[in-house]
Amino acid sequence: IRANFSTIADEDNDISGFITVLSDVTEQEKIERERREFVSNVSHELRTPLTTMRSYIEALTEGAWEDKDIAPKFLDVTQNETDRMIRMVNDLLQLSRMDNQSEALQQERTDFIHFFHQVIDRFEMNVSDQITLQRELPNEKLYVWIDQDKMNQVLDNVISNAIKYSSEGGTIRFKAEKQKGQLLVSVSDEGPGIPYDKVDKVFDRFYRADNARSRKLGGTGLGLAIAKEIVESHHGSIWAKSKEGKGTTVLFTLPLVNKKRRGK
Ligand code: ADP
Numbered sequence: 001i002r003a004n005f006s007t008i009a010d011e012d013n014d015i016s017g018f019i020t021v022l023s024d025v026t027e028q029e030k031i032e033r034e035r036r037e038f039v040s041n042v043s044h045e046l047r048t049p050l051t052t053m054r055s056y057i058e059a060l061t062e063g064a065w066e067d068k069d070i071a072p073k074f075l076d077v078t079q080n081e082t083d084r085m086i087r088m089v090n091d092l093l094q095l096s097r098m099d100n101q102s103e104a105l106q107q108e109r110t111d112f113i114h115f116f117h118q119v120i121d122r123f124e125m126n127v128s129d130q131i132t133l134q135r136e137l138p139n140e141k142l143y144v145w146i147d148q149d150k151m152n153q154v155l156d157n158v159i160s161n162a163i164k165y166s167s168e169g170g171t172i173r174f175k176a177e178k179q180k181g182q183l184l185v186s187v188s189d190e191g192p193g194i195p196y197d198k199v200d201k202v203f204d205r206f207y208r209a210d211n212a213r214s215r216k217l218g219g220t221g222l223g224l225a226i227a228k229e230i231v232e233s234h235h236g237s238i239w240a241k242s243k244e245g246k247g248t249t250v251l252f253t254l255p256l257v258n259k260k261r262r263g264k
Helices: 025-061 070-099 112-126 148-164 211-216 223-233
Strands: 002-009 015-023 107-111 132-136 143-147 171-179 182-188 238-243 247-255
Touching: 025 070, 070 223, 107 112, 107 148, 112 132, 112 143, 112 148, 112 171, 112 182, 143 148, 143 247, 148 171, 148 182, 148 223, 148 247, 223 238, 223 247
Parallel strands: 132 171
Antiparallel strands: 002 015, 107 143, 171 182, 182 247, 238 247
């Protein structure tokens, strides 16, 4: 804690009072350190795909473009890396808008169960037959006050991870239940899991439990950080449970709203 001590003088320059300002330096330093780390992470994250692309483009320029087998593969790599960079920059822009609170939430009263079914329907149409999506959702309406686009994104990020990290034959389970006046939502997979000491960090920006795997799967390392920002802006919390080799469950809560609004 830093203490700034000043005196207050009256017209005759006699001391008439004192002001002490105590500021929490550790908190300020922490924010400053996190900001520096973030900038360094962003630079690093963008440099990696750029360096990769440069070496592939160099190889193409130096003659690989003439090789009908190699050229399309190299172009494919540069395209994938460009796509990943675009996703990353879009994710960063979104985080920055949320940090600056320049975007108000467009919240509406929503039956989460109906909403959740619709989101899962969308995934069901695109997921491979090798993965089973299993709904364990109640037959009642559970109302929450949410920004549907944003909540869609939370579910999108969490469910895409479950699919991305699932192996063939895996099952993904969707649950939503009332618990202590809150809605508890969970998505479980039977994928490789996350080591015990890393499971809380996956919500940090750019944190990846398995770097190579995440990059290969086109990950940005920002999906869960965005999910966390959105859930917390809805006054909920988000966390994960995992057992290596068994699977991962991502859970989040949202405050429930009354079925009938008062006075209606
Ligand atoms: P990414 O774009 O790398 O998937 P996320 O922020 O979505 O970034 O996730 C952060 C990290 O958490 C991932 O890199 C991965 O290591 C781990 N992770 C997230 N979801 C799962 C899951 N369902 N199973 C195993 N690991 C996961």
